[in-house]
Amino acid sequence: MSDTTATTIGATTEPEGPQLLSWDSRARRVVTIYVPLACFLVILLFPFYWMGITTFKPNSELLNYKDNNPFWISSPTLDNIRKLLFETDYPRWLTTTMAVAFASTALSLVSSVLAAYAIQRLRFRGSNYVGLAIYIAYLVPPSILFIPLAQVVFQLGLFDTPFALILTYPTFLIPFCTWLLIGYFKSIPYELEECALIDGASRLQILRRITLPLAVPGLISAGIFAFTLSWNEFIYALAFISSTEKKTVPVAILTELVQGDVYHWGSLMAGALLGSLPVAIFYSFFVEYYVSSLTGAVKE
């Protein structure tokens, strides 16, 4: 993604004057675009690099950086990954996290589509206030909300089950997705729906056959956001799950791979690396849509 940004910006500032200017403007371009971009990339990617090399480092190399270059691996090993996959519940954590993320994302998307459509298009009495209320709900920080939610989770007997997470994540996912989709629905011309109304469609048919197909980029970015947020969620997962084998990846690697004050750095990093791969892969499929939904509206 950063690559495309760089080339498009470069292309628009392509020097058009005589040769004389070209060195000057190339230098300027390097200073104004490539140098800041490079700094940005280095700062952004360094933690991933560190995570990557630590994953494949034997412990001896990791702990002794006087004799070894800390930025490089001399004898790479798969030991950490093997330990993670076969000596811990990591595969279970991963599947749990994935299942929870998918379920809560799906649940939130469905609710948000209906809520956003009603608020933006049906304009029922007080729809503005409902929209505002949903937004305010989003402003309550999870670090406060988990206390009353814990009560609810206990009462419903959901404690230490995946449902505790699937049903609580939407408390922050729905407001987020609803607001994103309200903005997206707003960009779809009203006439299309009026025309469909005259053509004989019911509200639900309009939603399904006109609005949603046109809102696909918006749905995808809402989906990605929701998926990422639930994948990385920490507080609820920490508070509502206690059994080791039911934990999600972010909580599990922290609670299970740090024993007392012993940090299993290799496995920890391996866990983090494997844990961020699904999100990265998921992202890469939809980058196009994602960018277009943030930058463009529906055009006829």
Added chain:
Amino acid sequence: MATVSIRSVRKAFGSTEVLHGVDVEVQDGEFVILVGPSGCGKSTLLRMIAGLENITRGEIAIGGRVVNNVAPKERDIAMVFQNYALYPHMTVRDNMAFSLKLAKAPPAVISDKVGRAADILGLTPYLDRYPRQLSGGQRQRVAMGRAIVRDPQVFLFDEPLSNLDAKLRVQMRAEIKDLHQRLKTTTVYVTHDQIEAMTMADKIVVMHAGNVEQIGAPLELYDRPANLFVAGFIGSPAMNFFKGRVESGAFRFDGAQLPLPRAAPGVNGASVIYGVRPEHWQLSADGIDAVVHVLEPTGSETQVMARIADTPVVCAFRERITAQPGESIRIAPDPALVHLFDEKTGVRLN
């Protein structure tokens, strides 16, 4: 096909009333055009017929059935929007078939109807394209195709040609008229272009600021405008108006005088507005002096911007004019084609 009756219809958005009691009768198969300046409430009225706006007061009946509380889809109408409102994610074929699919028509019937409409509109080669791959005129035709496949009782058009360039507009004007003559479907058509109204309509409804000013056949409005507004709105270039008094059998203003129409009883001594269409001036040796400012020869006729005393006038002559700017010509109106209006109310007097 059906009649449309609009009876004392009012519309308010919040506390502002934008239609103040509109009555229009549309006969079966008639092509009626709502025309008026921007903001006069034409679209609002059309949308009320379609069921997209509710009716504050009064009633609207389609085919004798009052539809005030009938949903748009049950009114059996089709509407063409100004920006066409084509579904961007559907091909031309799917756009046209959408309403039939919703009505659960059998696939054979759908493809037959879509094929026939595409044939009428010359869209057959484009059936598998998306709207974004069409030109403005083609999109316009798709919008009409979507309306005609449904074979509705009433067509509603809201300024369908205003996004097209001048040449294409003339062509589509003819096509829509031709289509109407073929299908004979009752049509209500909104435009602010009086030429479109004059050339296409069976009946014109002139609206102004939420009121109907006059209803009549195009030539009726041209020949006998009911008031100043209609007189000024219909006709291009616009009618010339002179403000003055009727005294001893003639119209006097600024020290000049003009002949009165024959049928103008009881206006002696009254303050009136005297109207002459540009094309109803004649060059005449016993006319009044007009100083020429600008000459605009178009070949078939010559438009002359001139001044009589201090009042600007526009004349259109079939003859070639040899006068130069600054010179004066003598012109006279045809008394049979002169219009008199009350100065205060603007109502026609003759």
